[in-house]
Amino acid sequence: MVTERDFKEFMADVCTPVAVVTAMADGLPHGTTVGSLTSLSLRPPMVTVALEHRSRLLPKILRAERFGVNLLGYGQAGVAAAFASPATDRFDEVDWCLDNGLPRLREAPGWLVCRLQRYVAGGDHLLLLGLVVHVSGARTGAPLVYGRRTFGTHSAFTQGNTRSITDHIAAFAH
Numbered sequence: 174m175v176t177e178r179d180f181k182e183f184m185a186d187v188c189t190p191v192a193v194v195t196a197m198a199d200g201l202p203h204g205t206t207v208g209s210l211t212s213l214s215l216r217p218p219m220v221t222v223a224l225e226h227r228s229r230l231l232p233k234i235l236r237a238e239r240f241g242v243n244l245l246g247y248g249q250a251g252v253a254a255a256f257a258s259p260a261t262d263r264f265d266e267v268d269w270c271l272d273n274g275l276p277r278l279r280e281a282p283g284w285l286v287c288r289l290q291r292y293v294a295g296g297d298h299l300l301l302l303g304l305v306v307h308v309s310g311a312r313t314g315a316p317l318v319y320g321r322r323t324f325g326t327h328s329a330f331t332q333g334n335t336r337s338i339t340d341h342i343a344a345f346a347h
């Protein structure tokens with residue numbers, strides 16, 4: 174028997190990226206904080222995002238069949254909290270624009286435009302499979318990371334130790 178508490182405690186230790194997924198509906202921007210952004214495929218480039226059935230953003234994405242992904246940087250915990258709150262005026266406090274017809278947060282370091290290819294029900298969430306049709310992101314600064322119910326970043330960025338995994342593997346091979 175798996176209790177909700179045990180499962181939540183386990184998953185609290187799984188660190189995630191933090192992104193604000195967006196869509197336009199009736200001329201208005203909508204956005205929700207997610208930790209479920211995952212790379213799915215390289216050829217073609219695809220990502221997945223899981224949204225709860227009750228999410229107000231979900232029907233808007235299903236209708237538009239496209240969504241934007243704003244990858245947040247370290248220092249944007251306030252933005253993540255605002256887009257996870259019940260507030261409906263989430264965009265009032267951020268600088269945003271339309272990019273490919275989708276709401277883009279100007280301060281977010283990473284940006285994807287996705288076409289909804291299909292979706293799969295999984296328990297109380299819907300897994301959205303998005304084909305990436307546009308990508309941009311300057312590698313400036315550290316990413317925002319969520320773990321143990323706390324916002325932070327990858328420690329390597331704060332320690333200036335950003336040797337890539339390919340260098341580690343190459344060193345191991347010799």
Ligand SMILES: Cc1cc2nc3c(=O)[nH]c(=O)nc-3n(C[C@H](O)[C@H](O)[C@H](O)COP(=O)(O)O)c2cc1C
Binds near residue numbers: 205225231253319
């Ligand atoms: C760090 C973090 C990650 C989250 N990840 C998700 C997620 O992957 N999927 C989801 O449906 N909700 C997630 N949430 C909760 C939503 O952001 C929150 O329920 C939001 O109010 C839903 O807004 P909406 O109803 O406008 O879609 C997350 C919240 C936080 C703080």
